[in-house]
Amino acid sequence: MKVLISSVSLALMAAMATTTAHAQTATVAAANVAVISQELSVAKSKVGIYVADQLLQLDKTIDTEFETELAPLRTQAQQLNAEIAALSPETIRTRTDLQRRGQEIRVKLAELGNWKQRQMEATRQQALQPVLSAYQTAVNAVIKERNVQILLPGEATLFRIADVDITEAVVGKLDAAMTTTPVNRVRVPRKPTQQELAQAQARRQ
Numbered sequence: 001m002k003v004l005i006s007s008v009s010l011a012l013m014a015a016m017a018t019t020t021a022h023a024q025t026a027t028v029a030a031a032n033v034a035v036i037s038q039e040l041s042v043a044k045s046k047v048g049i050y051v052a053d054q055l056l057q058l059d060k061t062i063d064t065e066f067e068t069e070l071a072p073l074r075t076q077a078q079q080l081n082a083e084i085a086a087l088s089p090e091t092i093r094t095r096t097d098l099q100r101r102g103q104e105i106r107v108k109l110a111e112l113g114n115w116k117q118r119q120m121e122a123t124r125q126q127a128l129q130p131v132l133s134a135y136q137t138a139v140n141a142v143i144k145e146r147n148v149q150i151l152l153p154g155e156a157t158l159f160r161i162a163d164v165d166i167t168e169a170v171v172g173k174l175d176a177a178m179t180t181t182p183v184n185r186v187r188v189p190r191k192p193t194q195q196e197l198a199q200a201q202a203r204r205q
Contacts (some may be wrong), residue, residue, distance in 0.1 A: 032147050034166045037154030041170045042128070042135060046179040051127050054183035058123060061185075062116050069112060077105050115190050122186035130181050131174075138173035142166050 042048040063070075080101055084092055092098065143151065146166065154160075154167065188196070 033150040033152065034143070034146065034148040034164050035152045035154045035157050035160045036139060036165075036170060037167050038135065040154065041138075041167050041174065042131060044167075044171050045131075045135075045174040047131050047134075047174065047181055050180045051124070051131065051183055054127070055120060055124055058183070058185055059116075059120065062119060066112055066116065069108075073105055073108055076101070080105070111190070114192075115188070118188045118192065118196065119186060122188055123183065126186055127181060127183040131178070134177045135170065135174055138170045138177065139166075141173055142169045 043052070080098065084098060087095065139151075142148070143166075146169075148166070152160075154165065192200070
């Protein structure tokens, strides 16, 4: 008798669990879920394309400015490579002066590259501030129009059907709101400031 009661209880618990699972699934299915990709929305928008074009021009401008420093470094590198090519591997290993010259050239090139990258990133962040604000407004408008209850990031979504992706709708509203924005070069010190170093450390964490 106890065995029968236990069996009935187990069956009842299993039925209740199944019913609960179905109810939860039905609730999720009933929710209006949407997916959005912020990076793609900004990149495909007219203002995003405009900012990218302006940054490309800035990249070329900085390269031109750096040429007065890059040209001598390239010449030094070519001379060093020619000297090394004329030596045997055994001799090269003993020529610490050649190794030191090579290291100095690499350090200077890395310094220039880092300086350029920091200017580009600072300019990009400043230019995108009003764009991201307009993007958020566009997202909120689409959420309201489509009665979205759950919004997921596209970058973290493995699969979705086209109907739930609101990226294009957001791009349309962003295009209607703005097509250009000021892209003013942000000049930073040659060596990173303590604030920059702290921000870089925070991003890595």
